Amino acid sequence: xxxxxxxxxxxxxxxxxxxxxxxxxxxxxxxxxxxxxxxxxxxxxxxxxxxxxxxxxxxxxxxxxxxxxxxxxxxxxxxxxxxxxxxxxxxxxxxxxxxxxxxxxxxxxxxxxxxxxxxxxxxxxxxxxxxxxxxxxxxxxxxxxxxxxxxxxxxxxxxxxxxxxxxxxxxxxxxxxxxxxxxxxxxxxxxxxxxxxxxxxxxxxxxxxxxxxxxxxxxxxxxxxxxxxxxxxxxxxxxxxxxxxxxxxxxxxxxxxxxxxxxxxxxxxxxxxxxxxxxxxxxxxxxxxxxxxxxxxxxxxxx
Amino acid sequence: xxxxxxxxxxxxxxxxxxxxxxxxxxxxxxxxxxxxxxxxxxxxxxxxxxxxxxxxxxxxxxxxxxxxxxxxxxxxxxxxxxxxxxxxxxxxxxxxxxxxxxxxxxxxxxxxxxxxxxxxxxxxxxxxxxxxxxxxxxxxxxxxxxxxxxxxxxxxxxxxxxxxxxxxxxxxxxxxxxxxxxxxxxxxxxxxxxxxxxxxxxxxxxxxxxxxxxxxxxxxxxxxxxxxxxxxxxxxxxxxxxxx
Numbered sequence: 001x002x003x004x005x006x007x008x009x010x011x012x013x014x015x016x017x018x019x020x021x022x023x024x025x026x027x028x029x030x031x032x033x034x035x036x037x038x039x040x041x042x043x044x045x046x047x048x049x050x051x052x053x054x055x056x057x058x059x060x061x062x063x064x065x066x067x068x069x070x071x072x073x074x075x076x077x078x079x080x081x082x083x084x085x086x087x088x089x090x091x092x093x094x095x096x097x098x099x100x101x102x103x104x105x106x107x108x109x110x111x112x113x114x115x116x117x118x119x120x121x122x123x124x125x126x127x128x129x130x131x132x133x134x135x136x137x138x139x140x141x142x143x144x145x146x147x148x149x150x151x152x153x154x155x156x157x158x159x160x161x162x163x164x165x166x167x168x169x170x171x172x173x174x175x176x177x178x179x180x181x182x183x184x185x186x187x188x189x190x191x192x193x194x195x196x197x198x199x200x201x202x203x204x205x206x207x208x209x210x211x212x213x214x215x216x217x218x219x220x221x222x223x224x225x226x227x228x229x230x231x232x233x234x235x236x237x238x239x240x241x242x243x244x245x246x247x248x249x250x251x252x253x254x255x256x257x258x259x260x261x262x263x264x265x266x267x268x269x270x271x272x273x274x275x276x277x278x279x280x281x282x283x284x285x286x287x288x289x290x291x292x293x294x295x296x297x298x299x300x301x302x303x
Numbered sequence: 304x305x306x307x308x309x310x311x312x313x314x315x316x317x318x319x320x321x322x323x324x325x326x327x328x329x330x331x332x333x334x335x336x337x338x339x340x341x342x343x344x345x346x347x348x349x350x351x352x353x354x355x356x357x358x359x360x361x362x363x364x365x366x367x368x369x370x371x372x373x374x375x376x377x378x379x380x381x382x383x384x385x386x387x388x389x390x391x392x393x394x395x396x397x398x399x400x401x402x403x404x405x406x407x408x409x410x411x412x413x414x415x416x417x418x419x420x421x422x423x424x425x426x427x428x429x430x431x432x433x434x435x436x437x438x439x440x441x442x443x444x445x446x447x448x449x450x451x452x453x454x455x456x457x458x459x460x461x462x463x464x465x466x467x468x469x470x471x472x473x474x475x476x477x478x479x480x481x482x483x484x485x486x487x488x489x490x491x492x493x494x495x496x497x498x499x500x501x502x503x504x505x506x507x508x509x510x511x512x513x514x515x516x517x518x519x520x521x522x523x524x525x526x527x528x529x530x531x532x533x534x535x536x537x538x539x540x541x542x543x544x545x546x547x
Contacts (some may be wrong), residue, residue, distance in 0.1 A: 028546070031331070046354055046358075047354070047358070058341065059339070059340060059341055061344075062354065063341060063346040063347045063350040063351045063354065064340040064344035065340055065347055066349070066350040067344065067345040067346060067347035067350075068338055068340065068344060068345075072345060089435070089436075090435060091500070092364075092365055092428060092435075093361060095431060095435070095437070096360070096364070097357060101353075101354065104353060105350060105354075106350065108324075108350060108353060109350075122436075122437065123437070161330060166328065177507070179503075179505070182503055187335075211332065237491050242330065253337075254337065255335050256335055268333070268364065270335075272337065277339065277340060278337050278339050279338040279340065280335070280336075280337060280338075281335065281336040281337075282333060282335050283332075283333070283334040283336075284333055284334075285331045285332040285334075286328045286329065286331060287328070287331040288326050288327070288328050289326055289327070289329060290324070290325075290327075291325070291326075291327055294331055296331040297331045297332070298331065298332050
């Protein structure tokens with residue numbers, strides 16, 4: 001288990017201010033915490049990988065993920081549980097039961113939201129609709145237009161969650177489907193360039209809706225050598241997003257990557273490989289204080 | 304007048320003080336844990352109970368032995384036993400369904416999802432591992448020029464699995480020679496059986512996207528299961544279909 005503490009770079013000023021003012025500090029600022037749990041590209045890996053000596057033997061499995069989630073929920077008050085797509089495809093559970101068990105288990109684990117991956121269309125948009133419609137969590141995406149499809153009233157561009165004092169906006173973006181998924185499966189779903197859409201909704205959530213924190217669930221991929229849109233581009237070319245949780249490229253990261261958004265503000269990008277081998281857990285502490293003051297803001301990476 | 308000005312000044316001061324006093328929520332600290340779900344993790348019984356009825360149905364189906372494999376069959380190219388077996392199954396099914404004679408069948412090496420079919424009993428589950436995707440059969444009807452574009456693409460990957468009767472020599476990742484059933488290519492239409500993934504432009508074959516085709520709604524995986532069940536034995540010979 002890898003544990004890392006770190007803090008946005010922009011807070012060094014606030015830290016210095018806070019330290020300077022410490023002697024005159026006669027009140028304790030209000031704090032609030034949020035736990036973000038996330039998975040991506042679980043690919044129908046209901047059971048752990050078989051104990052056959054292969055690379056991932058014995059790893060993953062829904063029952064293990066669920067017990068860890070329960071344990072964390074018993075310790076933390078404010079938990080958001082999110083998935084970044086490709087819930088489907090990869091084991092016969094999907095071929096046989098069409099994604100029914102995948103969604104049932106996610107309901108049981110009380111997922112709050114998920115975005116859509118390219119493989120989630122693998123049994124056709126009707127099959128995805130059949131599982132998503134009665135689900136207890138929302139599918140979130142703002143760059144696929146479903147208006148001419150069966151899913152027009154199922155997928156939401158964003159959602160707002162209130163966790164204690166903290167208001168969290170969640171948006172979702174998906175990868176270009178053409179060439180990746182047969183059109184016979186995604187039907188009349190229209191793809192739009194994700195960066196402009198993400199930017200629009202992040203701005204709206206940060207400013208009009210006054211969200212304290214904005215998360216983007218992405219199935220674009222962590223990074224590419226070519227000019228395909230990745231989470232790196234999404235981070236650098238948007239404003240208002242605090243955290244990008246990604247998928248598609250099955251990238252295992254030891255810790256979230258810190259990047260600058262187009263206003264020079266910090267944005268974290270994370271991804272937890274695939275197959276439910278790792279459950280990401282981000283603990284965020286918020287402090288209510290004057291704009292230029294923050295007592296608990298940590299200035300550097302602590303290992 | 305002066306009184307009004309004073310009022311205005313006081314109001315402005317109040318607003319200024321008020322805004323200076325406004326507090327915001329700072330994102331103060333992050334702490335990240337990558338929870339690896341290894342063999343020490345606990346299983347949640349409730350989830351196990353939910354999986355169980357699905358697992359029983361699935362295991363019954365998947366653990367059924369449908370054939371035996373007398374020797375290890377690798378997918379390692381340019382020509383492989385596993386690739387030959389799979390391509391011949393594709394060819395035979397296409398030949399059975401098609402109105403026009405099939406010249407050959409081909410598929411991408413990456414579409415075979417296990418590196419090797421091991422000697423021994425073969426379960427239906429193993430065929431699912433071999434071909435988890437719901438790829439179906441397409442016969443493309445392409446002229447000599449398009450066929451050559453396609454084959455140059457295949458040569459760049461040092462060859463793909465292909466059916467019997469096909470011969471290609473690759474030199475420095477380029478086509479050096481092609482024969483189909485012992486004949487050089489001529490100016491005619493070739494009928495080639497492919498997974499729909501390739502016919503739709505997948506695996507760097509965008510040139511195939513718009514071409515003339517016949518679509519058969521039959522899954523490749525089902526063809527492999529059907530053939531293995533019928534023959535009871537999965538075997539193939541390497542006979543120099545693709546050489547380099």
